[in-house]
Amino acid sequence: MPSIAKPVAIHPSLQKNVLGLTMRDYEGAMSTLCAGCGHDSVTAAIVRALWELATPPHMLAKMSGIGCSSKTPTYFVSGAHGFNSAHGRMAAIATGANAANRELTYIGISGDGDSLSIGLGHMCHAIRRNVKMLYIIENNGVYGLTKGQFSASADVGSKSKRGEPNRMAPIDPVALGLSLGATFIARSFSGDKEQLVPILKAGLAHRGFALVDVISPCVTFNDHVGSTKSYLHTRKHTRRVTESDFVPPATEILATIGQSGTTTVTMHDGSVVRFTGVPKDYDPTNRQRVTSYLQEHQGQGEVVTGLLYLDESVPDLHEMSNSPDQALSKVPYDKLCPGAAELAKLQEEYR
Amino acid sequence: MHQLLRTRVNDFAVKLANVNGTGSASANGLLMQAIFRMGIPVSGKNLFPSNIQGLPTWYEIRVNKDGHTARALDYDLIVAMNSQTYARDVREVREGGYILYDSSWPLDKSLIRDDVTYLGVPLAELCNDHFKEPRERILMKNIAYAGAMIAALDVDMEIVRQLLDEKYSSKKALRESNLRALSLGYDYAKKHFQCPLPFFLEKMDTTSDKILIDGNTATALGCVYAGATVAAWYPITPSTSVMDAFRGFCDQYRRDPETGKNNCLIIQAEDELSAIGMVIGAAWTGARSFTSTSGPGISLMGELLGLAYYAEIPAVVMDIQRVGPSTGMPTRTQQGDIMACAYASHGDTKHILLFPSNPAECFEFAVKSFDLAERFQTPVFMLSDLDIGMNDWVVPRLTWDDAYQPDRGRVLDLGQLEKLSKFLRYTNEDENHIASRTLPGVHSNGAFFTRGSGHNRLGAYTESPDEYQDVVERLLRKHKAAAKFVPAPVIQKRDRARIGIVTLGGCDPAVREAIDLLPQRGIEADFMRIRGFPFSEDVEAFLNEHDVNFIVEQNRDAQLRSLLVLETDVAKSKLRSILAFGGFPLSAKNVTDGILEQVGELTHAIDR
Numbered sequence: 018m019p020s021i022a023k024p025v026a027i028h029p030s031l032q033k034n035v036l037g038l039t040m041r042d043y044e045g046a047m048s049t050l051c052a053g054c055g056h057d058s059v060t061a062a063i064v065r066a067l068w069e070l071a072t073p074p075h076m077l078a079k080m081s082g083i084g085c086s087s088k089t090p091t092y093f094v095s096g097a098h099g100f101n102s103a104h105g106r107m108a109a110i111a112t113g114a115n116a117a118n119r120e121l122t123y124i125g126i127s128g129d130g131d132s133l134s135i136g137l138g139h140m141c142h143a144i145r146r147n148v149k150m151l152y153i154i155e156n157n158g159v160y161g162l163t164k165g166q167f168s169a170s171a172d173v174g175s176k177s178k179r180g181e182p183n184r185m186a187p188i189d190p191v192a193l194g195l196s197l198g199a200t201f202i203a204r205s206f207s208g209d210k211e212q213l214v215p216i217l218k219a220g221l222a223h224r225g226f227a228l229v230d231v232i233s234p235c236v237t238f239n240d241h242v243g244s245t246k247s248y249l250h251t252r253k254h255t256r257r258v259t260e261s262d263f264v265p266p267a268t269e270i271l272a273t274i275g276q277s278g279t280t281t282v283t284m285h286d287g288s289v290v291r292f293t294g295v296p297k298d299y300d301p302t303n304r305q306r307v308t309s310y311l312q313e314h315q316g317q318g319e320v321v322t323g324l325l326y327l328d329e330s331v332p333d334l335h336e337m338s339n340s341p342d343q344a345l346s347k348v349p350y351d352k353l354c355p356g357a358a359e360l361a362k363l364q365e366e367y368r
Numbered sequence: 369m370h371q372l373l374r375t376r377v378n379d380f381a382v383k384l385a386n387v388n389g390t391g392s393a394s395a396n397g398l399l400m401q402a403i404f405r406m407g408i409p410v411s412g413k414n415l416f417p418s419n420i421q422g423l424p425t426w427y428e429i430r431v432n433k434d435g436h437t438a439r440a441l442d443y444d445l446i447v448a449m450n451s452q453t454y455a456r457d458v459r460e461v462r463e464g465g466y467i468l469y470d471s472s473w474p475l476d477k478s479l480i481r482d483d484v485t486y487l488g489v490p491l492a493e494l495c496n497d498h499f500k501e502p503r504e505r506i507l508m509k510n511i512a513y514a515g516a517m518i519a520a521l522d523v524d525m526e527i528v529r530q531l532l533d534e535k536y537s538s539k540k541a542l543r544e545s546n547l548r549a550l551s552l553g554y555d556y557a558k559k560h561f562q563c564p565l566p567f568f569l570e571k572m573d574t575t576s577d578k579i580l581i582d583g584n585t586a587t588a589l590g591c592v593y594a595g596a597t598v599a600a601w602y603p604i605t606p607s608t609s610v611m612d613a614f615r616g617f618c619d620q621y622r623r624d625p626e627t628g629k630n631n632c633l634i635i636q637a638e639d640e641l642s643a644i645g646m647v648i649g650a651a652w653t654g655a656r657s658f659t660s661t662s663g664p665g666i667s668l669m670g671e672l673l674g675l676a677y678y679a680e681i682p683a684v685v686m687d688i689q690r691v692g693p694s695t696g697m698p699t700r701t702q703q704g705d706i707m708a709c710a711y712a713s714h715g716d717t718k719h720i721l722l723f724p725s726n727p728a729e730c731f732e733f734a735v736k737s738f739d740l741a742e743r744f745q746t747p748v749f750m751l752s753d754l755d756i757g758m759n760d761w762v763v764p765r766l767t768w769d770d771a772y773q774p775d776r777g778r779v780l781d782l783g784q785l786e787k788l789s790k791f792l793r794y795t796n797e798d799e800n801h802i803a804s805r806t807l808p809g810v811h812s813n814g815a816f817f818t819r820g821s822g823h824n825r826l827g828a829y830t831e832s833p834d835e836y837q838d839v840v841e842r843l844l845r846k847h848k849a850a851a852k853f854v855p856a857p858v859i860q861k862r863d864r865a866r867i868g869i870v871t872l873g874g875c876d877p878a879v880r881e882a883i884d885l886l887p888q889r890g891i892e893a894d895f896m897r898i899r900g901f902p903f904s905e906d907v908e909a910f911l912n913e914h915d916v917n918f919i920v921e922q923n924r925d926a927q928l929r930s931l932l933v934l935e936t937d938v939a940k941s942k943l944r945s946i947l948a949f950g951g952f953p954l955s956a957k958n959v960t961d962g963i964l965e966q967v968g969e970l971t972h973a974i975d976r
Contacts, residue, residue: 075812078653091817098808099817100652102645103675109642110672113649113657114808116598116633121653121809139645142638334633341629345597346654346807348631350774353595355621357768360593364765367579368405 034071043068045092050085055207055233055248056155060092062210063124063153066217067094070265078114078121082107082136085162085235086128086155105136108143108152112334115148118344119335122221123150130160133169133188140190144197147225149333151217154190154228155207157235158246165238176243189315190230195308195326201227202307202326206255207234208248209322216324218263224285225333232320251320258314259301259323260294282327290327301327378408378433380567381440382517384447385457386510389421392449395510396427397760398531399517403431404580404762405527407572411437411877413759413953418605418698424453433572437762438878439953444567445520447513449491454479466565468516470509487561489516494552499545508549515553522564524571525554579765583756584660586727586766587686588613590734591658592621595774596684598657600635600646602665605698606754607688610660640665644672644683651682652818654807656738656774658684663692663705666712673747674713675820677843680794680805682741682748682777685709686734689753691951700951701754703873706927709749710901716840718847720748721901722854725876726756728763729899736855739775744850745805753922755953756874778804785811792816793827794839801846847902854900857907867893868914869963872928875920875954882959889964893918898928903935911938916970920946920959 031039043064048057067077074096081087083104090099102110111125132140132154143152158175160166167175170190171183194202201223205213213231220227232251234240240247245254266287280292280301292301300306307326314321341348355363386392393414400412411430417423430440446461448454448469455478461467463483469475471488480486491512495505518528528550536543557563587610591599601611615634622631637643643659650657661669666687676683691697692704709721720740722733733750741748778798785791785806793816794803803825806814816827824835825842860883871879876897883895896910911917911932919929926945933940946962948954 075815076809078808096812096815098806098815100649101817101819101821102648103671103820106641106645106672109637109645110649110652112635112642113598113600113646113651114653115649116600116635116646117650117655117657118653118807118809138638139642142642146635334635338633339628339630340633341624341627341631344653344809345631345633346650348597350595352624352631353597353622354593354772357770359621360589360766360768363589364579367581367585 034068036071036073038068038071038074040064040068042074042096043094045090045095048092049088051237053236054085055157055231055235056086056089057092058207058210059153059155059213059231059233060089062213062217064093065210066214066221069214070218070221072122072221076121078123080107080111080114080123080125080150082127082131084128084131084160086126086233087131089126089155090124105131105134106139107131108136108139108148111150112143112146112148115150115334117346119149119340120344124221125150125152127152127154129154129156129158129168129170133190137169137188141193141197144194144199144226144228146334147200147331147337149223149225149335151220151223151227151229154230155233156190156230156246157233157239158244159235159239161235161238170246172245175245176241178238178241180243190228191311191325192308194228195304195311198331199228199326200225200328200331203228203324204230204232204320204322206232206251206322208252209255209257212257212322215261215263219261219284219290219324219327222263222284222286222288223327224329225331254318254320256314256319256321257323258296258299258310258321259292259325261290261292261324264289264291282329285329290324292324301325304328374566376567377570378431378572380444381428381430381442382445382447383443383457383460384427384429385450385453386425386427387450387452388417388419388423388425390510391507392425392427392510395514396429398528399514399523400429400760401531401580402518402523402527403429403569404575405531406524406569407575408569409433409435409437409574410762411439411759413439413755415952416699424450431569435574436877436881436884436956438881439955441955441957445565447517449510449513458484466520468513468520487516487520487557489513489553489556491553494556495549498548498552504545508545511546511549512553515550516557517553518550519554519557519563520561520565522568522570575762577765578762580760580762581727582609582758582760583724583727583730583752584609584688584758585613586730587660587734587750587752587757588617589766590731592617593731593768594656594735594738596656596658596738597632598635598646598650598655599632599659600637600643600650600657601659601661602637602640602643604640604662604665606690606758607660607662607665607686609758610686610688640668641672644669644685647683648672648676648681651741653809654779656684656742658686658738660686660688662688662690662698663708664695666705666708670713673719674715674717676747677713677717677719678715679818679820680745680803681818682745684737684741685747685749687749687751688757689751697951699754701874701922701953702949702951703751703753703875703922704927704949705751706923706931707925709751710931712747718844718902720744720746720847720850720854722748722750723872723899724750724752724756725873725897725899726763727761728766730756731766733855740850740853742777743775743802743853744800744846745777745802746846751873753874759953778802780804780806780814782810785813788813792825794823794825794842797842800849801842851902851904854902854904856904857899857910858895858897859906859910860895862892862894865892865894866915867891867967868896868910868917869893869920869959870896870898870911870917870928871920872898875922878954878956879920879959881956882963885956885960886963889960891963891967893963901931901935903932908936908938911936911942914942916944917942918944918946918963918966920954920962922949922954923947924949
């Protein structure tokens with residue numbers, strides 16, 4: 018996520034992952050976002066997560082729609098294919114891409130305009146289909162590229178730069194995800210890389226659709242007093258409710274007990290998400306309990322963050338459709354075409 | 369009355385007036401199929417309402433030994449089974465024709481015409497006497513009138529029995545009740561009427577090398593044979609049966625015998641915006657993918673069709689046209705999406721269109737759509753319509769060449785990518801102005817950013833006028849190059865004809881019939897059916913060769929003619945329109961009337 022041009026030379030002391038790649042190999046073009054934009058911090062967290070997971074760059078597909086957030090796939094992993102599509106349509110395009118080639122790792126980067134207004138329907142249905150992808154909403158409550166209109170995630174009473182308060186109820190992607198049956202739901206803050214990186218890694222390992230809502234303040238249009246998506250307000254009201262880390266497959270799990278007990282969830286690929294700190298009355302695998310917990314704390318004005326809900330038991334789009342393990346795009350043509358003799362035979366039914 | 373009609377063999381039209389949802393479709397289909405099996409050229413047109421139960425619905429059967437099976441407008445026999453539409457149905461039978469009706473109730477005096485013959489069959493009484501269940505009584509009334517028609521028209525009863533055996537091979541009880549109902553009508557007609565009527569059927573041998581199939585089924589079959597693996601769609605009349613059929617064929621042919629997995633993925637999308645998005649996404653990762661839709665879906669897909677055009681991603685759209693604008697008449701046919709598809713999306717866009725005329729071409733062009741979409745890296749539209757898509761047509765048996773290999777276009781493989789230092793998406797164009805593309809997941813050397821925003825030939829973001837124009841001008845050259853690859857027009861010439869009749873799609877049989885009828889009125893005309901856009905040189909040459917060309921199409925605004933005016937150099941004054949757009953399949957009479965009227969006007973103008 019460099020926001021200044023860095024020298025191309027890679028210092029030999031840079032740490033390498035199991036593929037022999039350094040963090041620099043997971044970077045992309047220079048960011049053209051405003052200095053201090055929360056999105057750049059999210060990009061940095063994605064770079065770290067992918068480097069730590071040692072995802073082969075060419076096996077990654079970076080999907081986005083339109084908006085400030087949707088520009089960010091340019092800023093990471095330049096060795097991966099990217100698709101900067103149309104406003105709100107990323108979830109649909111990613112669903113099709115995944116349908117044709119399930120072997121790739123999909124990261125979708127979206128914003129609150131892209132996901133909660135123009136593309137709300139597509140996101141909801143991608144959740145229902147449990148399309149295997151990491152879906153990040155860089156949520157700042159405001160339209161940046163068109164200069165500061167409220168988005169659908171703006172809280173009631175939150176003030177625009179001009180001082181007008183928003184009066185309409187916000188759409189909360191976490192609450193929405195819970196109600197739609199989303200199987201992986203997290204919220205984080207762009208300024209909290211320590212929390213965000215393991216969440217992203219867990220999301221990438223998830224069996225289906227991993228919804229990550231990241232409060233990512235807009236320094237230009239929504240970082241003033243009176244905004245509920247500013248750095249200051251977010252820092253003050255954020256409550257890290259779950260502490261989790263991500264343990265890749267074949268790694269020894271060291272037993273450390275969190276303040277309030279430990280819950281581990283084994284992911285579909287054998288990796289483990291270990292919750293080292295959750296409140297006593299919190300069970301990240303119980304949808305009803307999570308829903309009421311979040312409602313309660315939201316009522317107190319808290320922005321609850323963490324890996325909030327996780328269910329590894331639900332099949333993804335391909336499992337539901339009984340499609341082959343390999344990419345459909347790679348199925349040889351002779352397996353797809355029934356041939357001339359079969360066509361002749363079939364036509365006896367049309368006599 | 370019989371004297372009014374001279375005896376005609378294999379040359380008549382029947383109209384059946386029914387109530388939607390009463391099961392008449394199976395009786396009508398049975399008759400149509402039996403005539404087909406008798407080897408006689410036949411067509412069946414279902415004129416149905418946008419409704420599940422209760423509204424009027426009609427089915428028309430036309431039999432013609434010379435092979436003219438476009439919709440007839442003169443009916444020799446009306447089967448009036450719907451009291452709501454009695455008055456109108458009675459009016460439509462030709463002078464000297466016949467009306468078969470349910471005489472369980474007396475016919476209102478206002479419905480009596482003295483120039484037609486009434487064939488009263490007490491269908492309800494007969495069925496009430498012989499069947500117990502109320503639903504069965506309603507259903508069997510249809511089979512009973514089919515029985516009466518079998519007697520009246522001399523349909524081969526053996527063939528009908530055979531058809532019922534095939535249809536109900538595993539449902540013996542249904543077979544029995546169908547046969548019983550059939551006999552009720554048949555016996556009654558034989559006993560009470562002079563059978564056959566003066567127009568009747570005699571076996572021929574014109575259909576042994578043919579099949580009876582609807583266009584949507586054939587389209588779906590084409591998609592299977594083309595190797596499509598991802599299909600995304602949103603339900604919409606009249607295209608739904610494309611995907612229903614595709615699913616059926618995939619169940620049959622795409623279950624991997626070794627793994628038990630499905631070599632296809634069909635996604636019912638949340639809307640058409642999403643459906644086309646999925647198609648584009650799947651093509652981007654390398655699958656052959658398609659959607660099926662109709663006019664309202666095309667409107668919704670506009671945005672992303674422009675993305676696929678500009679970013680150069682293949683996409684196949686099966687547009688089964690219906691009557692627009694807006695919701696229009698969903699169960700009526702039209703060719704109203706020609707312009708919407710040719711220039712779909714904002715900004716400068718031009719797309720490849722294919723115009724099949726019948727189910728056999730639906731099969732062939734469906735395969736062609738994928739080859740063209742992948743070769744030209746662009747959306748391709750196949751414009752079928754409700755008439756082609758949902759009616760059963762008699763067409764030559766479909767054939768397949770096992771040597772066929774899909775044209776996947778210019779896609780760099782691993783070997784090519786390993787040798788490449790830097791991939792630049794929109795460079796290295798071939799003689800058709802097509803650049804090479806790469807798929808994700810092959811090699812990092814092929815990585816690039818696909819974008820719908822302004823880009824230069826390197827694939828990089830740009831706001832530079834020169835760089836932008838460079839790319840979109842190549843897109844225009846690429847589109848023009850496709851003219852040589854779309855199916856050539858079908859042209860049939862006569863000696864010294866100065867008039868050209870030009871048409872497309874399902875107008876084909878009506879226009880051919882009209883061309884055969886016009887010489888009796890002193891008009892010789894050449895025929896051209898356009899099968900693809902961009903237009904080839906042959907299209908333009910034909911138009912130029914004739915003093916005047918009548919463009920026959922089914923929409924109000926002369927969309928094919930407009931496209932010809934815009935996209936060829938032919939003088940506008942050479943192109944005149946014959947339009948029929950009320951929503952029913954075209955009839956030869958629509959064409960001959962229109963041409964005679966306009967030729968009269970032209971001659972009159974010259975005389976002055």
